[in-house]
Amino acid sequence: MSKKLVAYFSASGTTARTARALAEAAGADLYEIRPRVPYTHADLNWMDKTARSTLEMKNPASRPAIVTGDLDPAGYDTILLGFPIWWYTAPTIINSFLEAYDFSGKTIVLFATSGGSGFGKAAEGLRASAPGAVVREGKVLNGRQSAESLRAFADAL
Numbered sequence: 001m002s003k004k005l006v007a008y009f010s011a012s013g014t015t016a017r018t019a020r021a022l023a024e025a026a027g028a029d030l031y032e033i034r035p036r037v038p039y040t041h042a043d044l045n046w047m048d049k050t051a052r053s054t055l056e057m058k059n060p061a062s063r064p065a066i067v068t069g070d071l072d073p074a075g076y077d078t079i080l081l082g083f084p085i086w087w088y089t090a091p092t093i094i095n096s097f098l099e100a101y102d103f104s105g106k107t108i109v110l111f112a113t114s115g116g117s118g119f120g121k122a123a124e125g126l127r128a129s130a131p132g133a134v135v136r137e138g139k140v141l142n143g144r145q146s147a148e149s150l151r152a153f154a155d156a157l
Helices: 016-025 052-057 093-101 122-127 147-155
Strands: 006-007 029-032 078-086 107-112 136-138
Touching: 006 016, 016 029, 016 078, 016 107, 016 147, 052 093, 078 093, 093 122, 107 122, 122 136
Parallel strands: 006 029, 006 078, 078 107, 107 136
Antiparallel strands: none
């Protein structure tokens, strides 16, 4: 049996709730990807062209600083990596996370929460940030998920 980690970024709490439920259902460890400077409500206003999240997403090279040094991915075979969909893809802070650690030889399966869009090109946009890892699209997990459906998702990996 492989050891699993659920790693997630959540700006509003939605993805955090999903990640906690997924980790419990999968019997996986849980890790929060934390920005060095937390996002404020104003930072997340996608209608504001000068909001922090808007500026980050307009620049594919953006790498928001994260808190690091508190994770050792060596003990995990599979990483379930969760995030909210921003502008039809993963927030650039996910690239920051993937580039901060060595995920060589790991399988990274994405899950997301979204207000209505799918993964878009999230997996494609993250692969270069995790050299030597297999990055696969998983599922968009919106709404309340049953423990059985989350366990089935994790067991199918």
